Amino acid sequence: MNDSITARRPNTLMPERETWKLMLYVAGQSSRSLNAYVNLTAICEQHLRGRYQIEVIDLFLHPxxxxxxxxxxxxxxxxxxxxxxxxxxxxxxxTERVLKSLDL
Incomplete structure (x- = not known):
């Protein structure tokens, strides 16, 4: 009998392959807007690779x-x-705040 058993609790709140739908509201191509997009993309690639969709909504164009x-x-x-x-x-x-806020 193996004394070291690793138990893994299944995440019942979210299926592992569920696609995350994210909408990023920006105002044109300001530095804050561009930084938000770059930061979001990096976080998604690291933690949700292949399981996310980002829609960028420019409020200058759609107020x-x-x-x-x-x-x-x-x-x-x-x-x-x-x-x-x-x-x-x-x-x-x-990044830590974003991960916590997204519940990742």
Whole structure:
């Protein structure tokens, strides 16, 4: 009998292969907007490779979406899938905070 057994608790909240749907609300190509996109892409590639979709929504081009989606500051990241929805404001440079906020 093997005395060292590694138990792995299955994550019942999220299937391993579920696609994450992320919407990044920006205002044009400002440095904060570009940094947020670069930071988000790096985080997704490291932690969600092959399991994410990023939609960039430029509020300069679609200002009506800010009110409809309750976007109060930019850049704002919205995780629409998996549920529940989560929002993160800022350039996403604090990786630990982003991971915690996204529940990764």
């Amino acid at each position: 009506q979406l800010a009110k409809r989606n309750q976007i109060l500051a930019i850049p704002t990241l919205v995780r629409s899938q998996p549920k529940p929805e989560r929002k993160i404001i800022g350039d996403l440079s604090n």
